[in-house]
Amino acid sequence: MTYTTAIFYFFAAILVFAGMRVITARNPVHAALYLVLAFFTAAGLWMLLEAEFLAITLVLVYVGAVMVLFLFVVMMLDINLEKLREGFWDYLPLAGFVAVLLVIEMALILGSRHFGLEVMGAPTPHAADYSNTKELGRVLYTEYVYAFELAAVILLLAIVAAIALTLRRRKDSKYIDPAQQVKVKRNDRLRIVKMQSTPKPGTGEGGA
């Protein structure tokens, strides 16, 4: 077994373990953290495939941003696990059927007849100065530019729609425009009055 193969099996074992724990962990926060571990390990596997851009982007986007927001929500929610587990045995037959179906489908496609080394062939290792990032960029912006731009527009549409759906103006909120607050100058808030410092005649110096 070469060094790379050993690393692959090490990462794969962690990935499978983390994936199992995501669905078996009792605490939802623990489950989300195992998902983070699974993403990170998957990024390691992609790195072995010399797909460094995808690997680093997986960490950057999924681990660094998406899962943070996910954890954010999971931590805020008060999840009642007992209630969630209530119908477990009722749904088990249906879920088991779907699972078996998925396994059969995957076995049909991913079997060695279609994905064996004779059919696909192992990828040839690239030279040290090969930049996966550059190659990916070149393909995306030349050959697949229309599909790429279309996907970008659809994503943008989804972002705008999601924001528009949650945007509502409450009438009773005491909203203050921070832009106006930031622009406040001293003279808007403070008035300096010139006045005599000498006491009025009659009250005297020890009047107080």
Next chain:
Amino acid sequence: MENVGMDWAAIQTVVWTLIKILALVVPLMLGVAYLTYAERKIIGWMQVRIGPNRVGFQGLLQPIADAVKLLMKEIIIPSGASRGLFILGPILAIAPALAAWAVIPFTDSLVLANINAGLLYVMAITSMGVYGVIIAGWASNSKYAFLGAMRSAAQIVSYEIAMGFALVGVLMAAQSLNLSDIVHGQSGGLHHWYIWPLFPLFVVYLISGVAETNRAPFDVAEGESEIVAGFHVEYSGMAFAVFFLAEYANMILIAALTTLMFLGGWLSPVTFLPDGIVWWLLKTGFVLFLFLWFRATFPRYRYDQIMRLGWKVFIPITLVWIIVVGGMMQTPYGYLFH
């Protein structure tokens, strides 16, 4: 026999790498220790005080004394805390802060790993740092710690976007993700540094860096006057010290990255002086001084204003400037942006 030889070579590589890692981490930790000293001295002078001056000459041994004190203290784990995660929190805070240093070049040849996608690697690794804060805040089972963690998570995610866009500008100018190549792109003296064509991005990056490291005036995650000490309120002894180390190591990292990407790294500002690590240290020290200066000058930001600054000011500025840079590169004046 041949196999033994290969194993021996592999072992040598591993040992040699470990020595190099030690040679990087030990000066970094010393830098962290003396950054805390510099912070207390500089802020002291700015506030017309003396600062620490009891331990050693001019208080120079103060950081050592602090470290010894923290080592001797007991680490208390609250009874309601989630034990494993409580210990994992500080580890996840310091690990990315150190791991990111693997790709930081100090001079042409002095770099642990000169990888192609160095800039992406730094961004990905530093984005992991937030987990230390979130996990610590959640595992403490304390409302102050939890509030601090939530604030920190929202803030870091918001400012990371602006930071990432600022870096997009840099990689457009340098046409490379390799940090050494980015520095080489700025050779030729002071006026070739990326700070000039990318000035708005430089400002955004520096301020986002302050926010990312949870430093004043963006230190709402700690906010001692509002939520005691935020996410690390339940930590004591060395566990607390590890958070402290992570914060300062991150500060030095951001300063180093600013130096590399906008201030020409180890390159000399004038052509008649030789390049060298001295320039790197001087520039990084200057950026760190800015961090301390900010802390002494500005009062803490209000939370909604932090969010407004991140989303409604910085992100539009960076987007517009990326378009400006991209557009100018298509004109005869494109050389100004390289």
